[in-house]
Amino acid sequence: MLPPIETIVENFEFIDDWEERYRYLIELGRTLPPADAALHAESNKVLGCASQVWIDLNVDASADVPRLHLRGDSDAHIVRGLVALMVALFDGKTPREAADTDAFALYTKLGLGEHLTPQRSNGVRAMADRIHRDAVRLAA
Structure with a gap:
């Protein structure tokens, strides 16, 4: 099970x-549930990543306050860990909270920018931008 973002x-x-x-990042990626064929749909593919990355963002409207449900996957171990960071950061937030969250700030805080390749950094930016766009659209 993916720990809360504060624990990470x-x-x-x-x-x-x-x-x-x-190694910890790879372990986080392993905590993501197995992806089904629906997650790997072309519409969920994140453009701008060197690895294959899929993110699906929905709103769970069954609660009093609608909350986001984020699923993701990647074909690369470290990138799957980066996807897990995004899931931990955004899953369960309201669309407005997610739209106001700076995912790249987390990436910077963890020092990942200094230790990942520029391609992976661009991929993180692409994931963060995609989630932000979807959250803004869902918050409207």
Whole structure:
């Protein structure tokens, strides 16, 4: 099960070695539920990522306050971990909260920009932009 984003941030701060952080990121990716064929639809594909990335963002309107439900997957282990960060950050937020959340700030706070390739950094930016666009659309 994917831990809350606050726990993930604390764990990153606790782990000093970047090889261990990469392993933790990969483990986070393994906590995502298996993707079904519907998630891998072309409409869920995130453009701008070097790896294959799929993100599906829906609104669960069954509660008093509508909340986002985010699913994601990737064909690369580390990128799947980055997708897991996005899921932990956005899943359960209202569309307005998600629209107001700066996902790239989390990426920077965790120091990932200094340790990932420029292609992966661009992929994180593409994921964050896609989620932000969808959240703004759903909040309207």
